[in-house]
Amino acid sequence: MIKDKVVLITGASSGIGAATAKLLASKGAKLVLGARREDKLRKLADEITAAGGTVAYETIDVTDAESNQRIVQFAKDKFGGLDVIFLNAGLMPNSPLSELKTNEWNSMIDVNIKGVLNGISAVLPTFKAQKSGHVIATSSVAGLKAYPGGAVYGATKWAVRDLMEVLRMESAQENSHIRTATIYPAAIKTELLSTTTDQATLKGAKALYDEYQISPDRVASVIAFAIDQPDDTNVSEFTVGPTDQP
Numbered sequence: 001m002i003k004d005k006v007v008l009i010t011g012a013s014s015g016i017g018a019a020t021a022k023l024l025a026s027k028g029a030k031l032v033l034g035a036r037r038e039d040k041l042r043k044l045a046d047e048i049t050a051a052g053g054t055v056a057y058e059t060i061d062v063t064d065a066e067s068n069q070r071i072v073q074f075a076k077d078k079f080g081g082l083d084v085i086f087l088n089a090g091l092m093p094n095s096p097l098s099e100l101k102t103n104e105w106n107s108m109i110d111v112n113i114k115g116v117l118n119g120i121s122a123v124l125p126t127f128k129a130q131k132s133g134h135v136i137a138t139s140s141v142a143g144l145k146a147y148p149g150g151a152v153y154g155a156t157k158w159a160v161r162d163l164m165e166v167l168r169m170e171s172a173q174e175n176s177h178i179r180t181a182t183i184y185p186a187a188i189k190t191e192l193l194s195t196t197t198d199q200a201t202l203k204g205a206k207a208l209y210d211e212y213q214i215s216p217d218r219v220a221s222v223i224a225f226a227i228d229q230p231d232d233t234n235v236s237e238f239t240v241g242p243t244d245q246p
């Protein structure tokens with residue numbers, strides 16, 4: 001059941017995170033939104049409140065472990081507990097390896113991998129102690145299939161896949177009743193391409209997205225489906241994307 005669950009979303013200021021926040025709030029969840037851009041978080045929180053939802057927000061940088069600890073504590077203080085964390089913040093500054101955009105490689109590793117690890121470490125003690133909880137993370141179809149220009153992004157998303165599968169296995173072994181779900185979106189209409197600086201890569205990506213992208217609301221629906229299952233049922237993985245995208 002979604003109603004009354006406390007759900008913390010990272011990368012909530014736009015795209016998939018924002019769409020998921022709106023949908024879950026409309027189904028009665030209590031939302032805690034985290035991202036760096038406060039103006040975007042405030043606007044979204046106002047929209048959710050105006051629609052009758054329950055929401056709070058805090059600016060965070062997922063690359064900072066303390067920031068993740070702080071927002072988990074904020075959620076618990078505000079709503080008396082935490083049921084779901086959606087580790088969704090991500091960047092995709094794709095480029096060929098030969099361009100040696102090493103700063104961008106490092107930011108992807110910091111946000112897409114360390115950000116997820118920081119979120120897991122912030123929430124795991126709480127979920128283990130309460131013997132319940134749901135960790136959801138956004139990987140990508142790039143975490144399932146390699147493509148030129150996507151070496152580092154793909155590597156970070158493969159890492160998310162591995163981390164989440166091992167979290168699922170260890171949680172089951174420890175009988176901690178923690179559910180996990182990893183989502184693998186294909187082309188979704190969000191702000192993600194704004195982080196791509198390599199112009200040739202951007203041109204190719206835009207051409208693909210112009211042809212195939214679907215709304216982030218579709219991803220939000222499958223996340224809601226996973227949360228809505230009974231506590232003994234774990235929807236651990238799903239891909240979601242445009243029907244005709246090859």
Ligand code: NDP
Pocket residue numbers: 010011012013014015016017034035036037038040060061062063088089090091092111138139140141184185186187188189190191192193216
């Ligand atoms: P957006 O660019 O719209 O959203 C990315 C979100 O991540 C923003 O809310 C941004 O907020 C947040 N973010 C980035 N860096 C940080 C940081 N250091 N600390 C906190 N928050 C951060 O794109 P999407 O909605 O598409 O991206 C969401 C996830 O979906 C990502 O993990 C992405 O890799 C994945 N994905 C997207 C696909 C697509 O086609 N759109 C396909 C496959 C996967 P802010 O800038 O305010 O901090």
